[in-house]
Amino acid sequence: MQRGGPVEGTPAEGAVFLTALTAGPIARVDIARETGLSSAAVTRVAKLLIDEGYLEYAPDQPATSDETRMGRPSSPLRVHARQTGSFGIIVRRDELIGVVCDLAGAPRVSERRPLAENTVDAAVAAIAAFYRELVARADEAGFVVAPHDLGLSLSGDIDHDTGYVRYSPFLGWRDVDLGAAVSRAIGAPVVVENDVKALTVAEQWFGLGRGITNFAVVTIGTGIGCAIVVDGGLVRGAHSVAGEIGHLPLGDPSVQCHCGAHGCVEAEASTKALLDSCRAATGRDDLTIETAVELARSGDERVRAIFARAGRLIGLALASVANLLGPERVIVAGEGVSSYDLFETAIREAFAEQAFGAAHQVPIHVRDLPFEEWARGAAAVAIQELVFPSRQRVAADVRRRPGVRRV
Amino acid sequence: MQRGGPVEGTPAEGAVFLTALTAGPIARVDIARETGLSSAAVTRVAKLLIDEGYLEYAPDQPATSDETRMGRPSSPLRVHARQTGSFGIIVRRDELIGVVCDLAGAPRVSERRPLAENTVDAAVAAIAAFYRELVARADEAGFVVAPHDLGLSLSGDIDHDTGYVRYSPFLGWRDVDLGAAVSRAIGAPVVVENDVKALTVAEQWFGLGRGITNFAVVTIGTGIGCAIVVDGGLVRGAHSVAGEIGHLPLGDPSVQCHCGAHGCVEAEASTKALLDSCRAATGRDDLTIETAVELARSGDERVRAIFARAGRLIGLALASVANLLGPERVIVAGEGVSSYDLFETAIREAFAEQAFGAAHQVPIHVRDLPFEEWARGAAAVAIQELVFPSRQRVAADVRRRPGVRRV
Structure with a gap:
């Protein structure tokens, strides 16, 4: 991990550290089961990581000094939280x-x-x-x-x-x-x-992605984004392009997106697109996204329909991810979640309509995460x-x- | 691998066998590099797999009898092709x-x-x-x-x-x-x-997926299908649903698909959908897909437009896969490939229009594979x-x- 020291950043070291990080405190026998490494390999790597200050024994299970020195096989390990910022x-x-x-x-x-x-x-x-x-x-x-x-x-x-x-x-x-x-x-x-x-890495390690190996995070707001975890790995794409859910052509083919293509989800469902549509529908150029949300909540049907249309496209986009990848769950986040009430029905209806076969079982979780x-x-x-x-x-x-x- | 024998089907055995299968003949040192296993582990596993008849030394590099017995580190290994059907x-x-x-x-x-x-x-x-x-x-x-x-x-x-x-x-x-x-x-x-x-497993091991870790196979014909390999693993989906590219809602929202949803690619681009549209456009109920293809090739603009529309939806579907997953390449196969000339321009134009950023670099390979x-x-x-x-x-x-x- 730190170059030059006895910790070398081998895959085994990474796997043991990551398991302690995401599932700790965890006994070495369970680390072996999670990682597929042999018990001997886990013991060797864990000792090295403890010696170098990356891992420590969880203190809630006091051991004899001999056991502490030797490391009892069942002593749960965790990341040494304070070592490095x-x-x-x-x-x-x-x-x-x-x-x-x-x-x-x-x-x-x-x-x-x-x-x-x-x-x-x-x-x-x-x-x-x-x-x-x-x-x-x-x-x-x-x-x-x-x-x-x-x-x-x-x-x-x-x-x-x-x-x-x-x-x-x-x-x-x-x-x-x-x-x-x-x-x-x-x-x-x-x-x-x-x-x-x-x-999505934070969700995978510390949030709703903990303990599952296939999930997607979809963000709504300024942009419509997505990141996908398959078999425990973040999909980065061969050309660093992946998760561009905002540029699936699920919308009106006559609407051009800032990316140059037509019908993109983002072209109708981003905050800017919503605001432009609300201003055009109401004739009120002074609207902000906050006042548009207020108008919708107060019952303005023109504005409500614009949010529902965006929700429909987001729901179709979630169904597209489910149909292509079959994640265990989809997490919706982003600043647009603060007005999720205006999207929710349309998202759920469009998802239920379009998710293929068993994909309709994929649960959708909404997360209001601060920046x-x-x-x-x-x-x-x-x-x-x-x-x-x-x-x-x-x-x-x-x-x-x-x-x-x-x- | 065979239960009960000394070969146990451990991940290391699987990795060594698969590397010999897809990259063999290959030296043990290269197997170690490909799999991330230690040289000692590869030597131990390879010996077991040779003893049990799964692997053999490639015969084009004769060794001394001592070397054959010991297994020279550089002797290339391959799968013993005849052992099991x-x-x-x-x-x-x-x-x-x-x-x-x-x-x-x-x-x-x-x-x-x-x-x-x-x-x-x-x-x-x-x-x-x-x-x-x-x-x-x-x-x-x-x-x-x-x-x-x-x-x-x-x-x-x-x-x-x-x-x-x-x-x-x-x-x-x-x-x-x-x-x-x-x-x-x-x-x-x-x-x-x-x-x-x-x-797609066959393509990964023996075809255009050999040696790459991220690709997609899209099939056109009776259905519009897709399978996706990410980081070397076939995406199977949490609910066994994955690769349902035929049910992305990229088409006309007024067209209902056999799956119950609307706007599915398959509802306009499958062989049956094409044939129905060609019969309706020409008034000829006797058309088969073969005679429809002949008509199009002979220049019938009504029929050509129907194939081009299907090609456009297929191209948008390929772009959707590229935008979400960024594969290194996309392979198009299926019986529809026999009339690829009628789809090709529309596929390439729609893909170029909709692929986001660097995803437009994803190469599309067409494969006419027999059943x-x-x-x-x-x-x-x-x-x-x-x-x-x-x-x-x-x-x-x-x-x-x-x-x-x-x-």
Whole structure:
């Protein structure tokens, strides 16, 4: 895990750590069953991870000093929560939300800062300044701040392997080498991930994805996003494109989307699309999304019909995911969940109509998660990188040559 | 792999066998790299698999007798092709197509028989009679016929874990305990799989899926089907529903599908839907799909437009898979490929329009595969069951109690 030390970041080490993280406190015999590793391998790896401070025995089962030294086979193990701080920042159009998590992924510090300007340079400078503030806060809180620890998430088409932002419509960015730029600015490695994918890692480890191996997170709001976990792994896509549920052509083929295609779910169901439609239907250009929601709740049928239409497309999109992938559950999140009452009936009806065969059994869970939880997802991606360092990373020494390097 | 013998069907044994099967002849050092197993583990498992007749040294690199006995680390290994016959049968509406494959998956016997009647009882009797003929042919060809070897595939919603057919529209079957019935009739275990998923296992091991870990197979023809491989694993879905691309609502919302939903791709693009539309457009009730294709090729614009419309929906469906999953490639197969010239332009245009961002780079490969290749897929599923016997199987002794049992 930390390069150069006796912990090497082998798949076995990653599997034992991740099992302790997501299922701990857990006995070694159960880690062996969960991971498929032999008991001998688990014992060897667990000892190494304990010696290096990644794992510890859960204190609620006191052992004799001999047993503590030897490690009783049944002593439950858990992640040593305080060892290392992991930093996660989500970049939104007008705000940065950051958390510092302990190694077990629990947020211990959380802050928000406005993002005044959307140019790349301004955003990189703001992220770097915010990161330094978070480091200072983490230091005050007694964290060991290691140089492999910033997870950054934002919406759009992100190449997680290189830290490259191909296209982020809400920030107006195309082809931005963000990971390298932030890494240069803070002097530490950075991992960059699509915000919905990062949130999904947090759900998988700590939320409604715990203990299941196939699920999807669909987010509604500014964009209509999705991330998919299959057989326990996040689907990232061969070209870093995956989960683009907002661009399934389930809507009106005469409506053009900002992506250039027609009939996209996002073109009728995003917050901006909803607001444009509500303004056109009512003739009130002063409407905000909040006042539009109020109008709908007060019974305005024109506005209610627009939310119901969006709900129908979201329901068809959920059914499409269910028909193609058959997840165990679908989790709906995103800021649009705050007005879920206006979508719900249409979502459920469209899903029930279109889900094929047994797919209609897939349960839909609605989660009203604050952006701190999304930032925690970015920190989880940083922890993931620590545990499974097999992918490319944007390292602090990129300034020595342009682009990125493999670690 | 065979229960009771020294080969136990551990994940390591399965991984070594599968690597030799799909990448062999291959040196043990390369098996270790591919599987992530240690060299010592590969050496131990390979020795066991050689001793039990599953693997052999490739003969093109002669070794000294000492080296043969010890197994030189660089000696390439491959599957011992002749040891065991695997049987695969695909059930179509009016025909059974069967193959007998050696353990390396190469078809060594292949036969077709008409299926006169679609009742479950008649089909089970016909499958059993056909299986016995295939066993006799395999016996003549010198195969060891083991009692764990019939893979059966058919279209529809199939529960692979139990051998249960939930719904097969083209056979008109609902809730049929097919695996148990065929197993009773032949006195041997049976695995049942959706036909497109079975074909995809064959593509993964022996076709265009070899060496890649993320791809999709989309079939056009009687139905519009799809199977998806993510991170090297076939997506089966939590409720055995996955790959139902034919029931994405990308078409005309006023058209009802046989599944009850509206706007399904299959409702406009299946062979039957195409034929119905061509008959309506031309007023010619005598049209068959073959004569409709001839009409289109001779320039009939009414019929050409119907094929182009179907092509457009297929292209949108391919783009939906690309947007959600980002496969490395998409393979188009199925009997509809024989008239691919009538679909192609519309498929490519719709795909290019709708694929999001980098997903437009996903290459589309067209494969004109005979039904023997589909039957080989069913045999591959039987081999898969031999190699990774972790799932439920329909065993010969189900007659002792109704339903199925876990092995």
